[in-house]
Amino acid sequence: MNENTALYRAIEQAVILPCAGEMESIADVECDFSETYKKKVNRLIKDRSRPYYPLIKTTLRKTIFIIAAVLMMSTITVAAVPQLREWFVGLFVSQNENNADVHAVQGAIPADDMNDEFIYYEPTFIPKGFVEESRIKDIAHLGIDYRFKNKIIFYSQSPLTATHNIDTENRKTEYVTVSGCEAFLSYDDNSSIIVWNDGNYVYSINGDLCKNDIIEMANSVNPTK
Structure with missing residues (x-):
């Protein structure tokens, strides 16, 4: 089709x-x-x-x-019609030699059409040694910084209309699966970046992590109580 x-x-x-x-x-x-x-x-x-x-x-x-x-x-309202939501919402990547733009929505759809209420999600698996240092939380965004010595991990949750620009220069890129959803991964020997969406929100993790750890962390993202 x-x-x-x-x-x-x-x-x-x-x-x-x-x-x-x-x-x-x-x-x-x-x-x-x-x-x-x-x-x-x-x-x-x-x-x-x-x-x-x-x-x-x-x-x-x-x-x-x-x-x-x-x-x-x-x-x-796209959110109210599953058939249309499946068409307009997905993982869309525009990539060149140096970077990739990753977005979840085709076309211009108002942000308030996507979700009635912003439900916060965060990872439950944190790589050994890392602790939360700070978080930014508002009505439509969640960002958390984790640190271990001189290493950093940043996690973010945003509305579907958010776009992420990912560095791909001299890095490997591939599509992986996170909690049953397609994700875009960029990584080298020192750091990794992953972006995905579940049809409701866009998530990203960026930091000094190996490929396996960042995928495990992404798979642990769940709604907070």
């Missing part, structure tokens, strides 16, 4: 099929509309050659229903 087919099926399941059911229930009866509504419809249906009549037939009313469904797509 290509991307266009996947998008069509998402729209079909989220909007077209429900609207088709409503269209079937439209009886062949006459309805009167306000003058303001008639003007709006005339602007939308540009191929009308006759003036608008007060009594509108079933076919035209079904056309208006389809127009309404299309307009609904521009305001629909």
Whole structure:
């Protein structure tokens, strides 16, 4: 299945099929509309050659229903429609020789469409010797610093609209799995960076860790009580 087919099926399941059911229930009866509504419809249906009549037939009313469904797509809440969420939310990486931009959302989706409430998650596995030194916590972000001697680990949790720029110069990169989700990993002999999302939030861990430790730490991320 290509991307266009996947998008069509998402729209079909989220909007077209429900609207088709409503269209079937439209009886062949006459309805009167306000003058303001008639003007709006005339602007939308540009191929009308006759003036608008007060009594509108079933076919035209079904056309208006389809127009309404299309307009609904521009305001629909992605978080409320699983089929659309699967299309717009994922792991998207734009990579060149020196760095990679990692983001979780295709297109411009308002941040307040993604989650009703920000639920904080943090790792439960901390590599030996590291202790929490500081944390920054607000209504839509969590950042925690861990330190051990001269080594640092930084963990962050952000809304899905966050973008991470990852250093990939002279480093190995690969896709790995974190708690069943795809993650992007960049690492060398001294440090590692990993970014992933679970469909609700974007997570990243960056620090003086080997590949195995950073993956284990990422897999331990869970909601706080």
